[in-house]
Amino acid sequence: DTGVSQDPRHKITKRGQNVTFRCDPISEHNRLYWYRQTLGQGPEFLTYFQNEAQLEKSRLLSDRFSAERPKGSFSTLEIQRTEQGDSAMYLCASSPPSAFSYEQYFGPGTRLTVT
Amino acid sequence: QQPVQSPQAVILREGEDAVINCSSSKALYSVHWYRQKHGEAPVFLMILLKGGEQKGHEKISASFNEKKQQSSLYLTASQLSYSGTYFCGTEIWETSGSRLTFGEGTQLTVNP
Numbered sequence: 001d002t003g004v005s006q007d008p009r010h011k012i013t014k015r016g017q018n019v020t021f022r023c024d025p026i027s028e029h030n031r032l033y034w035y036r037q038t039l040g041q042g043p044e045f046l047t048y049f050q051n052e053a054q055l056e057k058s059r060l061l062s063d064r065f066s067a068e069r070p071k072g073s074f075s076t077l078e079i080q081r082t083e084q085g086d087s088a089m090y091l092c093a094s095s096p097p098s099a100f101s102y103e104q105y106f107g108p109g110t111r112l113t114v115t
Numbered sequence: 116q117q118p119v120q121s122p123q124a125v126i127l128r129e130g131e132d133a134v135i136n137c138s139s140s141k142a143l144y145s146v147h148w149y150r151q152k153h154g155e156a157p158v159f160l161m162i163l164l165k166g167g168e169q170k171g172h173e174k175i176s177a178s179f180n181e182k183k184q185q186s187s188l189y190l191t192a193s194q195l196s197y198s199g200t201y202f203c204g205t206e207i208w209e210t211s212g213s214r215l216t217f218g219e220g221t222q223l224t225v226n227p
Binding site for chain 2: 033042045048056097101102109
């Protein structure tokens with residue numbers, strides 16, 4: 001059974017550069033989520049897709065962040081003009097189709113370091 | 116609003132029991148429990164839905180008090196592998212199916 005995969009696992013970039021992360025959800029999972037986690041904190045919601053539609057974005061997500069899920073399968077998260085405060089673990093999760101129960105399965109994450 | 120977890124940390128000897136609590140100020144649709152080991156992704160343990168349905172781990176149990184908007188995770192006969200940080204994630208009615216809001220976590224250490 002293949003879980004959620006994310007690429008790359010680690011990314012070091014200089015301040016001001018753009019970065020893009022990829023997430024491949026579990027097959028047939030129609031819901032996909034992006035979270036950000038900093039040391040000692042729980043994951044913090046960024047955005048959510050149902051199939052290819054982006055249905056919710058956190059107010060914390062600045063204009064420098066954009067996410068897509070063009071064909072309702074994999075998703076990308078892009079951060080433009082990175083800042084040191086963007087350094088964090090970026091987690092992707094997916095959830096199977098359901099009428100009422102939305103358990104989320106997380107991928108291994110992409111650790112971003114902005115220098 | 117972020118749920119509040121207690122305790123912040125607990126240390127056990129192998130075989131002992133522990134309870135981790137999660138409370139919210141908002142009406143909850145569901146509570147999700149995860150365990151995260153250092154440097155790894157959160158692992159799904161259990162979901163508790165309003166109305167009593169549960170899905171999750173065979174060796175871990177949990178409760179959901181809908182009136183008090185509280186959930187408790189029960190770890191019995193703890194094993195070394197139970198060590199990690201436990202997070203509750205809450206889902207409110209208005210955004211069910213979308214975001215989870217996570218607590219700050221409870222760090223559990225199980226010693227031999």
